[in-house]
Amino acid sequence: MSTQSNQKILVVDDEPDILELLEYNLVKAGYSVTVAEDGEEAVKKAKKLIPDLILMDIMMPKVDGVEASRMIREIPELAETYIIFLTARVEEYSEVAAFNVGADDYIIKPIKPRALMSRIAALFRRERKKQPSQDQLNIGDLVIDKVSYTVIRGEEVINLPKKEFELLFFLASHPNVVYSREDLLQNIWGTDVYVLARTVDVHIRKVREKIGDGYIKTVKGVGYKLDV
Numbered sequence: 001m002s003t004q005s006n007q008k009i010l011v012v013d014d015e016p017d018i019l020e021l022l023e024y025n026l027v028k029a030g031y032s033v034t035v036a037e038d039g040e041e042a043v044k045k046a047k048k049l050i051p052d053l054i055l056m057d058i059m060m061p062k063v064d065g066v067e068a069s070r071m072i073r074e075i076p077e078l079a080e081t082y083i084i085f086l087t088a089r090v091e092e093y094s095e096v097a098a099f100n101v102g103a104d105d106y107i108i109k110p111i112k113p114r115a116l117m118s119r120i121a122a123l124f125r126r127e128r129k130k131q132p133s134q135d136q137l138n139i140g141d142l143v144i145d146k147v148s149y150t151v152i153r154g155e156e157v158i159n160l161p162k163k164e165f166e167l168l169f170f171l172a173s174h175p176n177v178v179y180s181r182e183d184l185l186q187n188i189w190g191t192d193v194y195v196l197a198r199t200v201d202v203h204i205r206k207v208r209e210k211i212g213d214g215y216i217k218t219v220k221g222v223g224y225k226l227d228v
Helices: 016-028 039-049 066-071 092-100 113-127 161-175 182-190 200-212
Strands: 008-012 032-035 053-056 082-087 103-106 136-139 142-145 151-152 156-161 214-219 223-227
Touching: 008 016, 008 151, 008 214, 032 039, 032 136, 039 053, 039 066, 039 103, 053 066, 053 113, 053 142, 066 082, 066 092, 082 092, 092 103, 092 113, 092 200, 103 113, 136 161, 142 161, 161 182, 161 200, 161 223, 182 223, 200 214
Parallel strands: 008 032, 008 053, 053 082, 082 103
Antiparallel strands: 136 142, 142 151, 151 156, 214 223
16 A cells, blocks of 8 residues: 555545545545545546545436445456445445455445544554465465455356455465454454454355355354365
């Protein structure tokens, strides 16, 4: 990640007052800010900007925030971009949908600028604190490449959304070790973000669909491990 003075944040919301409020506070905090008023515009600007972080509303015209995030997570260059949802939607299914498309945090409106700045700073601090690790892992017929956020199986290149990739890479970095859902939540999503435990199950299922069922094993009543 870049230093704070160069960190780029894309703010996406269809309410001009919210865009103005967020842009003012983010610029004041030292970030470079770009705004978009709907999901379609967000995807176009994200491709061009390659932001460090996207603040994403859910209910927007043309393309909603969940679908826009799904499209963004399919772009390899945006694999390391953080996505925080800022939304008035309080239903559990909306939160689950957000994390299923690779959200890093989910914050309910009304927005409290000081609290939001703290959450953003916590995300960037977590990135700086990550320990250096091997960039490429070879597990069976899989090559898991952390630099490109891709998984290679034979001639096939498999692009995983950020959280799915990080989950796979973490398990592959600790083969044959069983991790509970709580362990995985803490290591992948961090302690600063509230995430439902079943979000782990959903991500595991999606990874299995893409790489095959033979790698990640369920240990009943305990959690998951990657078998080697």
